[in-house]
Amino acid sequence: EAGVTQFPSHSVIEKGQTVTLRCDPISGHDNLYWYRRVMGKEIKFLLHFVKESKQDESGMPNNRFLAERTGGTYSTLKVQPAELEDSGVYFCASSPLGPSSGNTIYFGEGSWLTVV
Amino acid sequence: GENVGLHLPTLSVQEGDNSIINCAYSNSASDYFIWYKQESGKGPQFIIDIRSNMDKRQGQRVTVLLNKTVKHLSLQIAATQPGDSAVYFCAEISGGSYIPTFGRGTSLIVHP
Numbered sequence: 001e002a003g004v005t006q007f008p009s010h011s012v013i014e015k016g017q018t019v020t021l022r023c024d025p026i027s028g029h030d031n032l033y034w035y036r037r038v039m040g041k042e043i044k045f046l047l048h049f050v051k052e053s054k055q056d057e058s059g060m061p062n063n064r065f066l067a068e069r070t071g072g073t074y075s076t077l078k079v080q081p082a083e084l085e086d087s088g089v090y091f092c093a094s095s096p097l098g099p100s101s102g103n104t105i106y107f108g109e110g111s112w113l114t115v116v
Numbered sequence: 117g118e119n120v121g122l123h124l125p126t127l128s129v130q131e132g133d134n135s136i137i138n139c140a141y142s143n144s145a146s147d148y149f150i151w152y153k154q155e156s157g158k159g160p161q162f163i164i165d166i167r168s169n170m171d172k173r174q175g176q177r178v179t180v181l182l183n184k185t186v187k188h189l190s191l192q193i194a195a196t197q198p199g200d201s202a203v204y205f206c207a208e209i210s211g212g213s214y215i216p217t218f219g220r221g222t223s224l225i226v227h228p
Contacts, residue, residue, distance in 0.1 A: 042205075093159075107161070109159045
């Protein structure tokens with residue numbers, strides 16, 4: 001069974017450009033999460049989808065970030081326009097419907113974004 | 117705001133030693149804790165978890181201890197191996213929430 005997959009794995013863009021990150025969760029997982037880790041710091045929550053609905057987007061830093069989950073399948077996270085402080089690793093995770101437990105939350109390998 | 121944090125950002129040990137990674141939390145409503153391991157170039161992977169009605173849980177070579185009185189969590193790794201080198205994160209989930217909240221992470225370096 002395929003795990004959580006993320007694309008691209010690495011991206012280098014210039015300040016002011018747009019980048020779209022994609023996450024394909026594990027098939028059948030209704031919960032989908034986006035997190036971000038800035039170098040040397042904690043992994044910070046960005047938002048949470050249940051199917052196609054945004055349940056919690058309290059962690060989204062500002063309106064330059066837009067997340068979508070069309071049809072409750074894959075999700076995209078767009079940063080427009082990108083700023084230097086957006087650099088970091090963006091992790092996607094998925095889990096089956098219901099309260100989370102550690103062994104049912106699966107993380108992707110991350111999309112490493114560098115804004116120059 | 118309430119958060120989950122770590123005392124030591126880097127821990128260096130010799131192969132074969134036991135490692136202890138610590139985590140402090142401040143949210144008294146937290147009732148479920150998870151330790152994750154993140155290897156270079158990979159996403160966080162589940163290691164072990166513990167619920168607040170327990171104070172100790174053991175896995176294969178790993179033990180998690182929970183002290184609710186002082187809001188402290190630790191991960192003990194026995195006979196540390198080079199393959200254990202990674203960043204370790206504690207995370208908490210409170211009261212039926214769906215969302216793990218992570219701390220800063222500790223980098224474990226194992227010297228052969």
